[in-house]
Amino acid sequence: MTTQEAFKRRVRARMSKTGERYTAARRALIAHSQARPEPSAWVADPDTTDEAIRANTGHGWDEWVALIDAGPGRDAGHTAIATWVREQQGVDGWWAQGVTVGYERITGLRLPGQMKDGTFTISRTRAVKIDHDALRAMLLDDGERATLIAGLETTLRSRPTAKSLRFAVHDGEAGLGQILVSLDATGAKVRVTVAHSKLTSPADGELWKAHWADWLAALEAATAE
Numbered sequence: 001m002t003t004q005e006a007f008k009r010r011v012r013a014r015m016s017k018t019g020e021r022y023t024a025a026r027r028a029l030i031a032h033s034q035a036r037p038e039p040s041a042w043v044a045d046p047d048t049t050d051e052a053i054r055a056n057t058g059h060g061w062d063e064w065v066a067l068i069d070a071g072p073g074r075d076a077g078h079t080a081i082a083t084w085v086r087e088q089q090g091v092d093g094w095w096a097q098g099v100t101v102g103y104e105r106i107t108g109l110r111l112p113g114q115m116k117d118g119t120f121t122i123s124r125t126r127a128v129k130i131d132h133d134a135l136r137a138m139l140l141d142d143g144e145r146a147t148l149i150a151g152l153e154t155t156l157r158s159r160p161t162a163k164s165l166r167f168a169v170h171d172g173e174a175g176l177g178q179i180l181v182s183l184d185a186t187g188a189k190v191r192v193t194v195a196h197s198k199l200t201s202p203a204d205g206e207l208w209k210a211h212w213a214d215w216l217a218a219l220e221a222a223t224a225e
Contacts, residue, residue, distance in 0.1 A: 011025045011026045012025075014028065042105075042106045043105065043106060043107060043108030043111075044105040044106065044108070044111060044112050045105065045106075045112075046061060046101070046102030046103075046105050046106060047098075047101075047102070047105075048098055048102055050062075053095075053098070053099065053102065056095050057089075057091050057095050057099055058091075061102060061103075061106060064099055064102070064103055065103060065106055065107065067089070068081055068084070068085070068099075068103050071084055071088065072084045074107060074109060078100055078104065078110075078116055081100045081103065082096050082097055082099075082100040083096075085099050085100060111202055112202075113202065113205050114202075115197070119177075119197065119198045119199055119200060120197075120199040120200070120201065120202060120204065120205045121195060121196065121197040121198075121199065121205075122195070122196050122199065122205040122206075122208055122209045122212075123193055123194060123195040123196070123212075124193070124194055124209060124212040124213050124216055125191060125192065125193040125194075125216075126191075126192055126213075126216035126217070126219070126220060127186060127189040127190070127191050127192075128189060128190055128191075128192050128216070128219055128220045128223055129188060129189050129190075129220070129223055129224065130189075130190050130219075130223040131190075132183055132185045132190045135183060135190060135192070136165075136183055139165055139181060140156070140160055140165070145167075148219075149215070152169055152170075152171065152176070153169070153170050153171060153172070154167040154168065154169055154170075154179070155167060155168045155170070157178065163182070164180050164181065164182040164183075165180070165181045166178060166179070166180045166181075167179050167181070169196070175198075177196055177197055177198035177199050177208075178196070178197050178198050179194055179195065179196050179197075180193075180194070180195040180197070181193070181194055182195070192216060192219065194212045194215070194216070196208045196212060
């Protein structure tokens, strides 16, 4: 039995007990399933604003929490919830994923920066006055990269022709996740973004945020000399 069918049975049971019409019974169950949470009670804020999610999906965040709690529920898992939002609520795929991730953050099922596999991803960006092609060439050269990203061992994991370059990061035999380096030319500067994924905890994420912020600052200082 699908979660939607189970919910319909609950609605009909309430109708039989109270004499309410289907719409009234359904509305009462949704309202009863979870009192509307105040933002201060949220475990974490979603990335998308309430206004944006309402404009693109027809419901605000508090409404989505109540709807999903009354539908598939918190134990259904990411894929089942996203499928329910798409198929039962008529939300397209991209926004269905956004609703699901936001719901998971609000309810504490997913922490900020946490991916579906339970690992964490952080990123840092800085505009640096440097030649785009020269920096890319340094990243692709093993020796130059070892100097550029000192103190860490990195191995290229993407194609050399890829727009963004992915590297495995390790220290001896210890894996330290992966970084994706993106370079976007913006006038006289290059916007350098480092996204570090496959981290094991929020604490690791905070440490690497500081590390890459310092690294980008040092890169900018070196190119300004």
